[in-house]
Amino acid sequence: MSNRSGWSDAKLGIGIVAAMAALVLVVALGLAIGTRALPLADVVDALRSHDHSDAAIIVWDQRLPRTLLGALVGAALGVGGAMAQGITRNPLADPALLGVSAGAALAIVVGSLAFGITALAPQIVVATVGAAAAGAVILALTGFGHGGVPPVTLALVGLSLSALIVAVVSILVLLDAQTLDEYRYWLVGALSGRGTPTLTTVAPVLILGLAAAVTAVRGLDALALGDDVARGLGVRVTRARIAAGLAVILLTATAVAAAGPIAFVGLVVPHAARAITGPRHGWLLPYSALLGATLLVAADVVGRVVARPGEVQVGVVTALVGAPMVLLMLRRTARAGAAL
DSSP, rough: OOOOSBHHHHHHHHHHHHHHHEEEHHHHHHOSSSSSSSHHHHHHHHHHHHOOHHHHHHHHIHHHHHHHHHHHHHHHHHHHHHHHHHTTTTTTTTTTTHHHHHHHHHHHHHHHHHHHHHHHHHHHHHHHHHHHHHHHHHHHHHHTTTTOOOHHHHHHHHHHHHHHHHHHHHHHHHHHHHHHHHHGGGGGOTTTTHHHHHHHHHHHHHHHHHHHHHHHHHHHHHHOOOHHHHHHHHOOOOHHHHHHHHHHHHHHHHHHHHOOOOOOOOHHHHHHHHHHOOOOOHHHHHHHHHHHHHHHHHHHHHHTTTTTTTTOOOOHHHHHHHHHHHHHHHHHHHHHHHOO
16 A cells, blocks of 8 residues: 555565664764763763763763654654644644644743742743643634635744743843843753753653554544544544644653753754655654654754864754745745645
């Protein structure tokens, strides 16, 4: 059986294996590359022995949690973007353009400044509320639910409101020097300094969100055919959208709480995955997870290399890659609309 991409299910299965191999490769690079480069043989020895050698401490206490967190956050953002595009039937939708990422960031900063919420677990709860509120406002402003929303309209409204929220966050952070020092790297998206406690806190939540995404596959496939067709197939459209939307919010809010509002992964990755898989979410979501994880870990590795002995935060690297691609997508979408 094949899909619109021209890839048969057998080829897609092989592609999944290849994507897994690519992820394993970048994870290995993430363990080996840093301020102090480690040969892969030393990395393997450190993973096996887990002793008190310098290499073992670097791998187990610093690079392994950071790299695994990057893989989970990248998978969450990739899947969240694919689901956001499925819910809205809009190729330019993603958690950042829907305001979900910015809303989560604003909620975390307000919670920290006003209520002293600094522990990660309650920050995830606060971020989820903020993400849901911001996403609802943007969808309301675009008239979602009252006919289709043009892709460019959603992009412009989403970018405008997200920029406003980010400006408010920046002002709030500047008002408090201690908060500024704590959040200045987090605000651009960062994996540096994230240890095992962060990983063990967010991993169960992100895995739960990814599992919820799997259960939404049938509804997303039906929504892609249009609301009337979906109802004819026995799908409860509103319930399907809400269930998928909750998964997007949970994945995005947790990713933001852990690593900051990393942009463009949720927009670029689903497009790359869809070029391989076609529209079927049963294939699209796994590919988006693997490609998102690979992209974010690779971006983190690049950030460690380009500015040695310092490093460039992962959110800056993804922005440098993603921003030109978004502009290209907007241009193509505008041309396609003008041609109709």
